[in-house]
Amino acid sequence: MSEQTASSVRYEEATKRYPGASSPAVDELTLEVPAGEICVLVGPSGCGKTTAMRMVNRTVEISAGDVLVGDRSVRDREPAQLRREIGYVIQQIGLFPHRTISENIGAVPQLLGWKKERIRRRSGELLELIGLDPELGDRYPSQLSGGQQQRVGVARALAADPLVMLMDEPFGAIDPINRERLQNEFLRLQAEIRKTVLFVTHDIDEAIKMGDRIAVMREGGRVEQYATPAELLMAPANEFVEDFVGADRALKRLALMRVADIDLWEAPLAFVGQATGEVRAKLDSPAVEVPFPLLVDGERRPLGWLSERDLAADVVPGRPDSPLGPVLELDDVMRDALADLLQHETQYAPVIDRGGRIAGVLSVEIISEFLGSPEAKSDEHPAVERPHG
Amino acid sequence: MGNPFVLAAGEVGGDFFKERDVGDLCQAQTQHVFCFDWARENIDRFEAPTVQHLEIVIPALVIGFVVAFALALLAHRTRWLQPPLLAATGILYTIPSIAFFFLLLPLTGLGRDTAIIVLSAYTLQIIYRNTILGLNNVPAAVKDAARGMGLTPRQILWKVELPLAIPEIIAGLRVAVVSTIAIATLAVLISAGGLGTEMYGSNLTFPTSIIIAGAIVMLMALAFDAILLLVQRLTTPWRRAARA
Amino acid sequence: MIGHLPLASFTGAIEFIFSPQESNVTGGKKVGGFDKSMELLIKHLEVTVLALAIALVIALPLGLYLGHRGKGEQLAVGLGNAGRAIPELAVIALVAVLIGVGLPNVAPVLAILGIPPILNNAYVGVSQVDRAAVDAARGIGMSETAIIRKVELPIAIPTVMGGIRSAAIAILATATIAPLAGVESLGDFILNRNVYGENGLLAGAILVALLALAIEGSLALLQRRLTSDGLKVKTA
Ligand SMILES: Nc1ncnc2c1ncn2[C@@H]1O[C@H](COP(=O)(O)OP(=O)(O)OP(=O)(O)O)[C@@H](O)[C@H]1O
Ligand SMILES: [Mg+2]
Numbered sequence: 001m002s003e004q005t006a007s008s009v010r011y012e013e014a015t016k017r018y019p020g021a022s023s024p025a026v027d028e029l030t031l032e033v034p035a036g037e038i039c040v041l042v043g044p045s046g047c048g049k050t051t052a053m054r055m056v057n058r059t060v061e062i063s064a065g066d067v068l069v070g071d072r073s074v075r076d077r078e079p080a081q082l083r084r085e086i087g088y089v090i091q092q093i094g095l096f097p098h099r100t101i102s103e104n105i106g107a108v109p110q111l112l113g114w115k116k117e118r119i120r121r122r123s124g125e126l127l128e129l130i131g132l133d134p135e136l137g138d139r140y141p142s143q144l145s146g147g148q149q150q151r152v153g154v155a156r157a158l159a160a161d162p163l164v165m166l167m168d169e170p171f172g173a174i175d176p177i178n179r180e181r182l183q184n185e186f187l188r189l190q191a192e193i194r195k196t197v198l199f200v201t202h203d204i205d206e207a208i209k210m211g212d213r214i215a216v217m218r219e220g221g222r223v224e225q226y227a228t229p230a231e232l233l234m235a236p237a238n239e240f241v242e243d244f245v246g247a248d249r250a251l252k253r254l255a256l257m258r259v260a261d262i263d264l265w266e267a268p269l270a271f272v273g274q275a276t277g278e279v280r281a282k283l284d285s286p287a288v289e290v291p292f293p294l295l296v297d298g299e300r301r302p303l304g305w306l307s308e309r310d311l312a313a314d315v316v317p318g319r320p321d322s323p324l325g326p327v328l329e330l331d332d333v334m335r336d337a338l339a340d341l342l343q344h345e346t347q348y349a350p351v352i353d354r355g356g357r358i359a360g361v362l363s364v365e366i367i368s369e370f371l372g373s374p375e376a377k378s379d380e381h382p383a384v385e386r387p388h389g
Numbered sequence: 390m391g392n393p394f395v396l397a398a399g400e401v402g403g404d405f406f407k408e409r410d411v412g413d414l415c416q417a418q419t420q421h422v423f424c425f426d427w428a429r430e431n432i433d434r435f436e437a438p439t440v441q442h443l444e445i446v447i448p449a450l451v452i453g454f455v456v457a458f459a460l461a462l463l464a465h466r467t468r469w470l471q472p473p474l475l476a477a478t479g480i481l482y483t484i485p486s487i488a489f490f491f492l493l494l495p496l497t498g499l500g501r502d503t504a505i506i507v508l509s510a511y512t513l514q515i516i517y518r519n520t521i522l523g524l525n526n527v528p529a530a531v532k533d534a535a536r537g538m539g540l541t542p543r544q545i546l547w548k549v550e551l552p553l554a555i556p557e558i559i560a561g562l563r564v565a566v567v568s569t570i571a572i573a574t575l576a577v578l579i580s581a582g583g584l585g586t587e588m589y590g591s592n593l594t595f596p597t598s599i600i601i602a603g604a605i606v607m608l609m610a611l612a613f614d615a616i617l618l619l620v621q622r623l624t625t626p627w628r629r630a631a632r633a
Numbered sequence: 634m635i636g637h638l639p640l641a642s643f644t645g646a647i648e649f650i651f652s653p654q655e656s657n658v659t660g661g662k663k664v665g666g667f668d669k670s671m672e673l674l675i676k677h678l679e680v681t682v683l684a685l686a687i688a689l690v691i692a693l694p695l696g697l698y699l700g701h702r703g704k705g706e707q708l709a710v711g712l713g714n715a716g717r718a719i720p721e722l723a724v725i726a727l728v729a730v731l732i733g734v735g736l737p738n739v740a741p742v743l744a745i746l747g748i749p750p751i752l753n754n755a756y757v758g759v760s761q762v763d764r765a766a767v768d769a770a771r772g773i774g775m776s777e778t779a780i781i782r783k784v785e786l787p788i789a790i791p792t793v794m795g796g797i798r799s800a801a802i803a804i805l806a807t808a809t810i811a812p813l814a815g816v817e818s819l820g821d822f823i824l825n826r827n828v829y830g831e832n833g834l835l836a837g838a839i840l841v842a843l844l845a846l847a848i849e850g851s852l853a854l855l856q857r858r859l860t861s862d863g864l865k866v867k868t869a
Contacts (some may be wrong), residue, residue: 057537059533059537082539083537084538092528092533093530093534094530094535095531096531097627098552098553111539140626140630141627142627142630143630156538166537479849483802484846485802485806485809487806487820487823488823488837489838489842490838491834491835492838495638495639495643567717567718571721572721575722585720588723589722595730596727596731600723600727602723603719603727606720607715607718610717610718614714
């Protein structure tokens with residue numbers, strides 16, 4: 001393999017004017033994508049994302065300005081040659097229906113004149129990399145599911161180890177469950193292969209998930225903000241970005257937060273064998289945040305919630321009445337934690353540290369307070385005031 | 390109505406029609422649609438016309454295919470040519486072959502060449518239209534992907550578009566082949582020979598020979614059709630896979 | 634027998650169409666002319682229209698019904714393919730010798746040549762109509778016949794009309810040899826060479842060709858008129 005595995009992509013006032021159009025589809029776009037990063041182009045329909053992306057492999061000819069791959073202008077390159085160094089994945093997949101899966105994956109290596117044996121080996125490797133049974137290699141595209149076909153589309157684009165990958169809404173036509181799986185697989189793959197990826201989508205959630213950087217575009221390919229996902233959510237540059245990122249921006253922000261980032265509540269703790277009177281006293285204190293005592297063992301590891309019936313006895317029993325329910329960890333992503341709470345239809349969940357010891361209690365209330373607070377929309381520190389009793 | 394051995398003689402007249410003597414083999418022909426005795430004795434007489442028939446049909450199809458295919462490739466590259474070419478080949482297709490035969494007499498005279506010209510002109514539209522249709526039906530995404538992967542326009546045409554257009558091209562060829570074989574019977578009217586001679590105009594045309602000649606024509610069409618179908622199967626394995 | 638005709642024969646043929654000419658075979662008697670041409674042209678049209686009507690009545694409803702039910706593909710498509718292989722000369726010759734001459738015998742037989750394309754295209758056209766559109770029609774309570782008439786047929790018009798055009802041209806072409814079975818048509822000019830001579834031969838060929846183009850043109854126009862504008866956008 002060549003030493004270099006990824007090239008930067010640099011737009012320099014790149015402009016595309018379609019014949020007969022009154023205004024350019026992409027107007028003086030300037031943007032730099034560092035080698036090895038995923039840059040997501042996101043924006044409303046017709047804003048010029050596809051056009052901008054296709055200038056890189058010259059499937060759209062540049063009217064003015066330039067695009068550099070590595071340090072070379074694509075305008076100096078022979079288009080067919082250039083394209084063989086750039087992986088290309090589109091929403092409609094575009095597998096060759098008359099070629100087998102292996103032949104599809106081997107298409108670019110074949111153009112590059114690789115030896116048959118090397119192509120065969122490479123196809124096998126890639127099938128494995130994208131998690132498809134090597135036996136599927138002899139099938140035709142029509143014999144695969146949509147999700148499998150798109151995996152093959154990605155494999156085909158990767159076959160000749162391109163320096164840059166162009167992906168135009170690659171998962172747009174796939175059902176939500178499979179889309180999520182493909183996104184995760186691609187991210188895992190990317191962690192390994194570290195290509196420079198230009199990824200087009202109009203789905204802001206996908207952009208936040210996939211992008212190292214996101215370019216939010218509006219008509220004419222004008223970049224309104226070019227930033228990391230977190231920056232974009234926390235400090236939208238203007239109203240357009242803010243609107244595009246959406247009213248549920250705070251909710252999205254949960255995707256970027258860990259449970260540890262928020263101030264948790266404290267539960268009244270109870271130990272096995274402790275006198276119930278002491279526990280009741282804690283419960284009656286006006287500062288109490290959680291109205292149920294949490295039973296923990298000697299290492300402060302949560303065992304369960306105590307009910308009124310448990311407290312009727314003289315001492316705290318070893319086996320509590322109510323089950324523990326979901327247990328969260330400090331490292332959990334906040335959005336998943338909320339999902340857990342909602343799924344179990346429970347108000348509270350104990351949060352443990354790495355040692356399994358109780359670190360606090362997360363409640364639906366904490367999260368909704370956070371979502372409603374002005375900090376959620378503007379504050380740079382994703383923390384909230386502890387609500388009062 | 391009249392002597393059944395005579396094809397509507399009298400009504401039309403003309404030098405095509407003669408009274409025919411079938412001999413003693415089928416004295417009761419009036420009652421018989423098909424005379425097996427005669428057929429057995431005379432089956433040899435169909436050999437030469439069958440060969441002649443093929444000598445008209447095969448060159449006509451080869452010429453028709455080559456010209457139509459070339460026109461289709463040209464029109465595929467030069468899009469604006471598509472409507473005028475479709476119209477032009479459409480006119481050739483619409484003019485009934487029998488009229489076409491005679492319209493060419495002042496130019497090419499009687500005989501096989503005229504028949505070949507007319508029949509190949511007739512096939513143009515069927516093959517041209519289907520080839521263009523097949524090429525146009527190739528999904529845009531597939532062509533886009535091919536381009537994005539660095540295939541040159543020529544590679545896209547020969548490696549992607551044409552293979553994918555094979556089913557339509559062959560569908561067109563099948564129609565062309567079968568119709569041409571049937572229509573070539575009319576070549577007898579311009580003295581080009583072929584199986585038409587055994588249906589009409591020779592000194593021994595009567596139901597039995599018409600039926601035999603007709604059957605040979607249909608069998609020939611069926612055989613060519615089967616061969617093309619086989620070719621299609623062999624050249625488009627991915628289609629069978631899709632169905633399985 | 635005619636050999637190579639001179640190019641100038643076209644002029645003779647055109648004169649033949651408009652005014653009676655002396656034929657080289659009839660010894661001075663004038664034949665042809667505008668009235669005769671029109672008479673035969675009308676007769677040619679009559680046979681064609683009659684046979685096409687018979688073919689339509691039989692094949693169109695059947696093809697639409699089979700396409701609607703999605704059944705009988707073998708029948709509709711197979712017949713369409715087999716139909717092309719029928720040598721029309723044999724058909725006409727056999728009618729004459731086995732069934733008899735004259736319009737009542739010949740028209741139904743010509744119709745046989747028109748049935749396969751109409752049946753085949755009606756079937757294919759209707760069966761290719763988007764099933765979602767049909768489901769929607771059923772969903773709003775259309776009867777099955779209403780679905781065929783108001784949804785499937787209008788959508789399938791281009792294909793259905795394509796079949797009718799093929800049938801019309803096939804019938805019209807074969808009507809040229811109908812005189813062999815005792816039915817007058819423009820073919821008389823061509824086949825009765827010892828009456829009409831070389832001028833008649835060419836004149837007949839010209840008239841048949843023009844008639845075919847005219848019919849094809851009118852049917853193409855009709856098809857455009859019948860095709861909903863919503864369906865035209867795609868092909869335009
Ligand atoms: N081949 C073309 N010819 C003329 N105009 C075009 C062409 N392709 C795109 N455009 C126009 O250029 C503009 C940008 O189109 P582009 O396809 O880049 O948008 P996009 O952001 O990818 O949209 P979407 O999210 O819908 O895919 C649009 O106004 C579009 O109509
Ligand atoms: Mg796009």
